[in-house]
Amino acid sequence: MTAETQPRRLRADAARNRRLLLDTAAATFAEYGTEVSIAEIARRAGLGKGTVFRHFANKDELIAAIVCDQLDRLSAAGTALLDAVDPTSALLEFMTLGVEVQSRDRSVCEAGVSIGVGDPGIQAATDRLFGTAEALTERARRQGGIRDDVTGQDVILLLRGAYQAAAPLARTVPELWRRYLAVIADGLLSTTAAPLPRPASTRPRPTDRNDGMPHG
Amino acid sequence: MTAETQPRRLRADAARNRRLLLDTAAATFAEYGTEVSIAEIARRAGLGKGTVFRHFANKDELIAAIVCDQLDRLSAAGTALLDAVDPTSALLEFMTLGVEVQSRDRSVCEAGVSIGVGDPGIQAATDRLFGTAEALTERARRQGGIRDDVTGQDVILLLRGAYQAAAPLARTVPELWRRYLAVIADGLLSTTAAPLPRPASTRPRPTDRNDGMPHG
DNA sequence: CTACAACCGGACCGAGCGGTCAGGTTGATA
DNA sequence: TATCAACCTGACCGCTCGGTCCGGTTGTAG
Known part of the structure; x- marks a missing residue:
């Protein structure tokens, strides 16, 4: 989906590695959470650590x-x-x-x-x-x-x-x-129950003081 | 509560520092979670890092x-x-x-x-x-x-x-x-509702295969 | 007051992290 | 096939962490 947003077309091996990294990282994060190191993901993908940072500026982006x-x-x-x-x-x-x-x-x-x-x-x-x-x-x-x-x-x-x-x-x-x-x-x-405690609104009602939330 | 489990009586300053560390760590962990470093806690308590490890064998113990x-x-x-x-x-x-x-x-x-x-x-x-x-x-x-x-x-x-x-x-x-x-x-x-999905039992029912839990 | 064990502090250590970079490798292009 | 930009690699950097250790300090028992 977001894969084709690249400004230029990737070289065949680069595109393959990108997919491989995405899949490997997804599987690894899925199992162990996002605390897994980049080095570990690279190792599992059979690639070098540098390759990861070539495709993704930093860990957060991945x-x-x-x-x-x-x-x-x-x-x-x-x-x-x-x-x-x-x-x-x-x-x-x-x-x-x-x-x-x-x-x-x-x-x-x-x-x-x-x-x-x-x-x-x-x-x-x-x-x-x-x-x-x-x-x-x-x-x-x-x-x-x-x-x-x-x-x-x-x-x-x-x-x-x-x-x-x-x-x-x-x-x-x-x-x-x-x-x-x-x-x-x-x-x-349970529609019969008492109404839920106040802090509900997605947008703050003007009269309320502290129940509001950011974004709309 | 667990404070008097020490084998020998602490020296006055040691006891004071222990209390201080406990309170400081509690407040800091409460606010920022347990990822805060030991060094930071020591700093907040105005003590050296070594003092923390004198009172608690490692971070987990604290x-x-x-x-x-x-x-x-x-x-x-x-x-x-x-x-x-x-x-x-x-x-x-x-x-x-x-x-x-x-x-x-x-x-x-x-x-x-x-x-x-x-x-x-x-x-x-x-x-x-x-x-x-x-x-x-x-x-x-x-x-x-x-x-x-x-x-x-x-x-x-x-x-x-x-x-x-x-x-x-x-x-x-x-x-x-x-x-x-x-x-x-x-x-x-809601006592009238349908019974909850199975994986309930604190101890596994002998007939069930996988719903059980460890401890009793 | 003395003497000493208990205590304190912070420089130090090794491990692991995210991220960089120089230099060798390879796929596309003509 | 020759050329070169794109690509890959892993040694390397700076940093932070938990944990150690020893030289100096301090409370306290006698």
């Missing part, structure tokens, strides 16, 4: 390329779900996909930490994902399937929460997240 | 001392709540306290990652906390206030999830976790 790809895939899946017949179960399906992405790829979850402040590319991909989530949530809300004060942002953040709740035991109980996602889903579905 | 203290405080608060009149709201109160501990102290949350495999001291403190949570959950379960398949372990893990869901925006919306704790609480309260 991480961003991979994480953005994952986030955009999830966004795309979410967009496809906008056509589903049942909006509420589409939303649940989306959340399930979201947790699966994380449990398959540690780097995605780690990148989420930088939602507030981080790489601009990841920031943009996150915004896109928020948009998709909001659209899905909107549909479910209109249907009356979920509480009417849930936002797309809530959905994304809670989906991360479900994964991270189960993370400490992920090695021994790999699918524990399904349990916690079910709890959270139930919490979102 | 972290463990502080995190265990926090976990035990939470355990104690939970134990006190066992006497509350309403078991269900006592459980919710406990969960609120748990998230507050984390949002006040980043190191506690980070330590949770090592629930599966980590420092034996933290492991023990975690087990104690699980016990307290289980007792509180048991009462609420008996009362019928929450679903009957929720365990103490679920409560602890979900409480971490609530914090981590809100964490990315914690700087700009400090109390967002209340919102997500409310969602999770609703999910736990």
Whole structure:
């Protein structure tokens, strides 16, 4: 996707190595997280360390390329779900996909930490994902399937929460997240319950003092 | 608590410095997480780096001392709540306290990652906390206030999830976790909902193949 | 007051990190 | 096939980290 943004066409071996690096780094980050050293990734790819920095200015750029790809895939899946017949179960399906992405790829979850402040590319991909989530949530809300004060942002953040709740035991109980996602889903579905605590709004209401958030 | 376990009495200045180090490290880890260097902590305490390693064999031991203290405080608060009149709201109160501990102290949350495999001291403190949570959950379960398949372990893990869901925006919306704790609480309260997905049991049922967990 | 063990400080060590660069290698072009 | 820019490599750099160690300092027991 972002591969062809190169100003000039790459030489055949260079293009091959770039792909190889992207794949190797993705697999390695997915398994061990983004703390793996560049040297280790180069070693696994059977290339020199310098080659990595020829293709990516620095480590963050490499991480961003991979994480953005994952986030955009999830966004795309979410967009496809906008056509589903049942909006509420589409939303649940989306959340399930979201947790699966994380449990398959540690780097995605780690990148989420930088939602507030981080790489601009990841920031943009996150915004896109928020948009998709909001659209899905909107549909479910209109249907009356979920509480009417849930936002797309809530959905994304809670989906991360479900994964991270189960993370400490992920090695021994790999699918524990399904349990916690079910709890959270139930919490979102219960339309009869009392309204959620205030700090909800994606854009700050003018009257409120501290509940607001940056971006819109 | 763990302070008097020393084999011999400390010299006055040594005891003072130990306290100072513990307090400084706790405050620093709380604010910046456990990645802060030992040198930085020593600097803040106005002591030499060597002094830190005189009192704690290595960095992990220092972290463990502080995190265990926090976990035990939470355990104690939970134990006190066992006497509350309403078991269900006592459980919710406990969960609120748990998230507050984390949002006040980043190191506690980070330590949770090592629930599966980590420092034996933290492991023990975690087990104690699980016990307290289980007792509180048991009462609420008996009362019928929450679903009957929720365990103490679920409560602890979900409480971490609530914090981590809100964490990315914690700087700009400090109390967002209340919102997500409310969602999770609703999910736990809904006694009418379908039973939670399987991987629940604290001890593996003999018939199940992979749902089990280590320890009991 | 003396003497000494306990204690303190910070220079020092080795390992590992992200990132650079000179020099050898190779794919495209004509 | 000859040429050369693009490419690859791994030694190297500067930095930070956890942890060690020894010479100087200080609390305290007798």
